[in-house]
Each structure stands twice: as structure tokens, then as C-alpha cells.
Amino acid sequence: MTGKRTSLLLPNKNLTRRTALKGMGAAAGLMAAPGFVRYSQAQSSEPIRIGFQAHRTGIGAAYGRWYERVTTAAAQAINDAGGINGRPLEIVTEDDGTDPKRGAEVVEKFANQHKTDVVFGTLFSHVVVGSAPAAGELKMPYYVVSEGYHVASGSLNRYVFQPGITDVKAQVRAVGPWIAENVGKKITLVYPDYAFGHDHRDKFPERFEAAGGTVVGLVPIPPTETSFTRYFPQIPSDTEVIYHVMVGPGVLTFVKELGEFYGSSGPKLFGFIDSLEAVDINSPGLEFLDGSYFWEGMPRYLQPDASDAVKAYRAAVGIDDNGASVNDPKDVSTSAHMFGCWETLYIIKEAMEAAGYQGPADRAKLVEATEALTEFPEGPEHPQGLKVFSPMIHQSFGQQYISQVSGGKLNVVHTTSIEDGMYEPEADYTSMPL
């Protein structure tokens, strides 16, 4: 190669005193610009900064998009009502790529660079498990919206909370007996082969079997899989019910291939809506789902008996009666999970106000104040329903919805009670040092 070459590494020799001065002047100007003005007033008017760890990219992107919308809407609602302790709320968003390693980096970035007061909003269980140690070391309160059992299991640390959404163990305990009584006794579990799926595999059988059911088959599917037909022959032929829970970009393929394999003559289906979150249940190829059942954390379709709080929540986050974006009917929400962001932000507000939270120095006080909470009554702040908080395991318990697909909609046919899902605490975070 010939011709003029410019070096990327060595500084430009033409740098004159004048250019240098210009550059310094520009930098000084930037510092003085409005964005750089530090708050010179009393600290109390400075916003409370919530670090939002979002799955903007990676396999959790569909959830991330909706988690972000709900978070924005909730922050708006809280600010319109006067903020937290009179201070406005500011959401600082960082993408973790749905990657545990980046998740931990994002937590550190929130603590050291953005100097946020708390971190919140993580969904995918492997990211939570990857980020929690960083939150613990940095003594950063970390409020996840993950539904994984890892918080309640006691394997994380005192700074991690999951108050705004129920965990898998409670969910599967609540629906198990209902399936045995109403759908079928012989069940095969199809689940993703990592922590979240293992929670389903390990926690589902206990109450299902106590109600007379038997687990006849287990079909784990690697989380990166894109083709699923090859796994279906492993489903035993005496299966009465296929229990499916799938996540990631391949969910539509999974359900479609299940339909191709069995048609409408196969075993009955009970799915976790995770298998179809952000997917239109009227997509071509999904007709066979008619009559099948789904667990929903919160109903996607507006139910006839919906409370005013539910309607107000749906309007605030911008979803229509079918659970899709009001701006784009094809953009289906992750309704069964995203309410957790709304409720968790209100819980952070409640805890901060109880703690008289002033700034990062009060983080330990905030942890203790959160642990002092016991109940979140149903209402505009908690539209999904009443939650009972267990401080020992940092986990909330609440009701679950079972819906049936009919007429191209998901209609709630059963609502479990909070007690159906409850279990004795298996750990005690409150005894850990702060």
C-alpha cells in the first residue's frame, strides 16, 4: 500500500498552541452548560436516582422494551403525585444485553459512575444471579422483578429484594393442584434447561403430586435452541397434559412446532405465558391453542371484572384491551410480568419514605425499612392484587391467574389465593450483616 498514511496512535504534530487553547475553552464551556450545573440548593431538591438495569438487547429484549415503558410510566405517575419525600424521581437506564457479566458491570457503573440511590428492574434470572454479588459488595439495594426463586432461596444477599412480583416456586405451587383437578393427572414438563426452568422442574411436582397428579416426563430444552420438533418425541405417549414454559426469541417457533407436531388431537396444554409473552396468540399457526390453559401473572386481555386500578394502570402504561401497545396493535406486551416494575417502584417509594431516605449514606436504613414492610394492599399502586411480603426471604406472595384461550383471547377462569402459593421461609436475610 502506498500513499499518505496518517497515524492513529501518535498525536497530530500540527497541534498548535491556538488549537489547544480552543479545545480547552470548549471543554470549559461544556462544563458550564446547563447539564453540568450541580445542584447548589439544599440536597432535598436533588432527584432520587433509580438505576434501571434493562434488557434492551439480547434474548430478553421483548421484555426489556416493556419493562422500560412501564418503568417510565410509573416514574411519571410518582413524579406527578409529588415524587418521593418531595423529591423527583429520575430513572437512569443502562442496557445489560441480558448478559450476567454485563449485568454485574452495569451495577458497578450505577454505583460508581451514575451514583444512583438504588438499582432496580432486572428480569432474567441468570442476570440477577450474576449481578447480585456486585450489588452486595457495593452495598447497593437491588430490587429485581425477575420471578426467579433465587431471591427467596436465600442464595443471594441482604441487598437483593423481589417485592413486586411472585417467584416461580409460589407460582407453580399455586397452579399445581388446579391442573391435577381440572386438566389432567399425567403431566410432562417442557422447560428451558437453566436455573429458571430448573425451578419449574424442582418446585412444581410437590403440590401437584399431593393433589393426585404424576409427572410422567421431563423434557429440558437448551436455552439457545432455535428448533424444537426434535424434542417432542421425548414426550411419553401416556401424557395427558403438556406443561410448557419457554423463553427467548424462539418462543413462537416452539409453540408453532408443538402445534404442527400434535395438531388439535394431542395432549391438553397448560403453559406459562412466558412461552407466548410479547407474541400475539392469534398468530398464524397458533389456532391449535384454542381451549388450552395459561398461567398469567396479570391478565393480558382486559377482563370484564377489571378494577378501576387495573384500568388506570393499563391506560398509564399504554396497552389496549388486547394487551398490545395503543400505538401498534402488533406490539404485544409482556403483561404477565411487567406490572412488577410498576409495583416495585411504588415499594421503593414506600420504603424510602419510611426510612426518611436522604442519600446513598442511608442505603442500609433503606434495606431495613424495606424489611419492615409486610403487606401491599390492592389499589392503584398495586393493580395486580394484594401482596404479602416475607422480610426473611425478601419475597412477596400474591395471587396467580389461570386463563383459557377462547375466541382468540385469554380469559381468566381461575384466580388462586395467596395462600395457595405460600411456603415457609427457607432462609433469613435479616440475620445477615448489613
Added chain:
Amino acid sequence: MAFGPYLFLATLEGLVMAAVLALTALGLSLVFGVMRVVNVAHGEFFMLGAVLAWAVATTVSGHPALGFLAALVVSPLIVGAVALVSERLVLRRVNYNPEATIVATIGILYILQQLALTFYGPEARPVVAPFDYRIRFPWFGYSAYKLSIVAASALVLAATWFLLARTRIGLVMRATQFDAETATAFGIPVDRVYAGVFAFGAMLAAVAAVLIVPIQQAHYLMGHDPLLLSFIVVIIGGLGSLRGTIVAALLIGLSDGIISVFFSPTLAKIIATMAVALVLVFRPQGLFGVAAR
């Protein structure tokens, strides 16, 4: 399920996989065979084909088949154009130096991936299949569209063979592959052949992607697997050999289908990777490749 139907299902799955793999790997193999460079961005051309297929299919209204057919034509053309531009702007500038090309195509890989993320977004989006028919076997149902992929792939492969073996363009390409310097001496515009082959290789990947996108949604990270599997196929089959690529694709596709149905997908990958190692040790030129001169 009884053994017979089980094996039958496994074979069907394997055939579909082999069909897509053969197209993707052939593109990679041609580029290496003629240009002697490794195109690490090949999987991203595949991804780009799928993403563009979604874009085209959603702009065309009417019957889903119309959108699909439009995608089958338009998407590979755009991908070919993108490949042509990157060949002119990058590969030619590094003089097709094998090491530099690897690094450069890694760069192209990330550029394409991030562009897809920026403009298409992180979602997985489906393209509606041109027809929706479920074949009912006595033991299980199977998508007729999936089987049509095998037929479509066979057609494209036959056309490629015809192009390479029976046309003047093919002759020129083979001459360049055989000895680029002598070809130049005989007045073959090697430089333009390189550009054409690079674009054509990317177009084959794009065709494979359009065929697959009704059964797997378009997603900006979908290029990883095809790249890896294409390398496996190309190494086993022999670089630059059409016959070797097809045989290896069938071998890998079927064994992957059957092993992952009967045992586990992980074992299938282990065996495929081991086969690569064995081929590299005992027959470095591949099953059907010609030893380097």
C-alpha cells in the same frame, strides 16, 4: 413413540437442516475456493438476508406468499449488493491478504450486526410462511413448508452446479480458482471475478435465510450458528468443492438431526466438532478437496 417413526422424524429434521446448511456452506466454500480468503462475516450475510426478508414481507400486502416470494428475490439481491460494496471497500484494499481478510471480515461482522440492531431492533420477528399446510403422518404431524425447503434448496444447488460446470461464468470462476495468475495472463478479470464470487456467496446465504425465516424468526444474533456449522461443513467437505459441501452438509445435517433426536443436541455438536478434528488430522484437504499445490 416407536423406533420407526422416531427415526423418520429425525431424518426429516436432519434433511431440513442439511438443506439450509448446504446453501449457506456452499457460499462460504465458493468464496474460499476461488478467493482463498475466509469470510468470517458470512453468518451476518445470512442474518441480513433474514432481516431483509422480514422487511420486504411486511411491506408487501396481500397473500403471505406474495410477500415471501418478493423477499426471496429482493433480499438476496440487496445482500449481494452489500457484499459487493464491502468487497470493493474492504477486501480489495487489503489485497485479499488471508490474515488481514479474517480481521477485516470480523469487523464487517460486527458492523452488520450492530446496524441490524440499530435499525431492525433486538426483537425476533416472524415472516408468515407462503403456505400453511400440515402433513399428517400416522404418528405425528409435520409442516409441509419445512419439506418444501428441501426441494427449494435442491433447486438452488442444481442451478449453482449448472452455473459452475456449464456456463462461461463458471469456467472463468474455475479458472480463477485453479490458478489466479495464469488466469490473469489469459485476460480473465480476476479482480471482477473476486467481487462477483464474494457477492454470490453472500447471496446463497441470504437465500438460505429467506427459506428458514418462516420457521425461525429473524433476529440480529441469528448469524452465529450458521457460520459455525458452515465452517464445519466446509472443512469436512473440502474447501471449494461443490460435491464435498453437499455431501458434508447432508452428513452433518442428518447426523445432527438423528443424534439430537435420539440422544442430545450437545452430543451432536460434539461429534460434528470431533469429525472436523479428525478430518484436519487425517485428510486436511477435506473429503472431496484437492490438496493444495
